[in-house]
Amino acid sequence: MSLKSKPSSLKSAALAPAANRARRTATKTSNFRPQTLGRPFVLVNMAMTADGKIATANRAVSSFGSRRDHDHLLELRATADAVMSGARTVDSAKINMGPGGEKFQKQRVSRGLAEYNLRIIVSGSGSIDPQAEVFKHRFSPIIILTTERASASSRRLQGLATELKICGAEAINFPAALRWLREKWGVKRLLCEGGGDLNDALLHAGLVDELHLTVCPKIFGGRTAPTIAEGIGFPTLAHATNFNLKSARRVGDEMFLVYGRAG
Numbered sequence: 001m002s003l004k005s006k007p008s009s010l011k012s013a014a015l016a017p018a019a020n021r022a023r024r025t026a027t028k029t030s031n032f033r034p035q036t037l038g039r040p041f042v043l044v045n046m047a048m049t050a051d052g053k054i055a056t057a058n059r060a061v062s063s064f065g066s067r068r069d070h071d072h073l074l075e076l077r078a079t080a081d082a083v084m085s086g087a088r089t090v091d092s093a094k095i096n097m098g099p100g101g102e103k104f105q106k107q108r109v110s111r112g113l114a115e116y117n118l119r120i121i122v123s124g125s126g127s128i129d130p131q132a133e134v135f136k137h138r139f140s141p142i143i144i145l146t147t148e149r150a151s152a153s154s155r156r157l158q159g160l161a162t163e164l165k166i167c168g169a170e171a172i173n174f175p176a177a178l179r180w181l182r183e184k185w186g187v188k189r190l191l192c193e194g195g196g197d198l199n200d201a202l203l204h205a206g207l208v209d210e211l212h213l214t215v216c217p218k219i220f221g222g223r224t225a226p227t228i229a230e231g232i233g234f235p236t237l238a239h240a241t242n243f244n245l246k247s248a249r250r251v252g253d254e255m256f257l258v259y260g261r262a263g
């Protein structure tokens with residue numbers, strides 16, 4: 001499934017030419033699309049209830065998938081150069097955004113990826129909580145994407161991040177930010193883990209290439225409970241982002257769905 005081409009090494013030189021060809025083809029077909037030229041391939045992974053909610057209305061519950069769903073998240077992380085989340089996701093849960101253990105670190109290395117993924121946090125106003133769990137783990141660089149609105153808190157953010165990148169005046173310019181992530185940090189495959197606000201911004205910018213959804217057998221209800229895409233939404237059917245269903249797999253009472261961007 002991956003990803004970063006390995007540096008030429010004795011190991012790859014020892015591969016039979018046919019195997020080498022097959023590996024190159026697999027890399028191309030899984031990641032190459034004209035639309036992703038110059039930017040990473042973007043995957044979004046979310047768990048949602050049967051009524052499409054990603055958290056309860058009071059935001060007290062946002063982790064409700066099974067152990068299998070959690071493993072799925074870690075398996076996807078093990079294919080990505082970087083994991084990205086919005087500020088409210090990062091400061092509302094005890095997450096470190098890391099690979100999740102030695103088994104996954106080994107998978108990463110065997111795919112030619114860095115042992116630990118980069119971590120990217122999106123915070124346009126710089127409101128991110130400095131006490132958030134993610135900042136207590138320094139195993140890999142943390143990049144904060146922000147805007148000029150955060151200038152008053154830039155010193156504080158610089159103290160938290162390996163790199164603070166201003167990517168716009170009011171809102172993040174995601175096409176430019178993603179090109180920068182590819183150029184500066186070599187991010188070829190980017191896993192976005194929500195929340196709904198960040199997903200909406202990526203969908204509006206036409207940047208979501210693959211959507212992984214776990215449908216969990218629960219109903220949260222609640223008009224204000226967040227869904228996988230919040231923000232301003234699309235006004236008409238013609239504006240909607242269209243996907244094709246690539247796979248559907250039932251495990252226990254959960255459905256694991258993978259959609260690819262149509263067109």
Ligand SMILES: NC(=O)c1ccc[n+]([C@@H]2O[C@H](COP(=O)([O-])OP(=O)(O)OC[C@H]3O[C@@H](n4cnc5c(N)ncnc54)[C@H](OP(=O)(O)O)[C@@H]3O)[C@@H](O)[C@H]2O)c1
Pocket residue numbers: 045046047048053054055059061062063085086087088089090092093122123124125126127128147170171172193194195196197198199201226230
């Ligand atoms: N079930 C799941 O799979 C799942 C996954 C992830 C999250 N969640 C839950 O979803 C909830 C959080 O979702 P959310 O939609 O409220 O928040 P979010 O998307 O995690 O974060 C929103 C924040 O990200 C920044 N942001 C997003 N788009 C931006 C843009 N275009 N330009 C500038 N900044 C931008 C802003 O930060 P500033 O305010 O600093 O400007 C914004 O307030 C939490 O309850 C979380 O636990 C569930």
